[in-house]
Amino acid sequence: MKADDLERLVTLEMPFGKHQGRLIADLPGNYLNWFAREGFPPGEIGRLLQLMQELDHNGLRPLLDPLRRQP
Incomplete structure (x- = not known):
């Protein structure tokens, strides 16, 4: 895992x-x-x-919440 991978998860759209x-x-x-x-x-x-x-399977989706861009 690269350092910015978690941020990419909340910014990259499924292509x-x-x-x-x-x-x-x-x-x-x-x-x-x-x-x-x-x-x-x-x-x-x-x-x-x-x-x-892996995050979903282990119940770790909430870790991404602080990385989401605020409206």
Whole structure:
């Protein structure tokens, strides 16, 4: 994990698929678990999806709340 990965989760949108345009941090757990079963895509997006799946699986999503941009 890189130092800015957590911030990327709350700023980077999903670039493809069923949830295209949603922040990675806002992807549903069942979608992340599907990637865990079927395989994460290569590159940065796959690495970030895997990180988000780990956070979700371990109940750590609230750690991202302070990093979200305030309206």
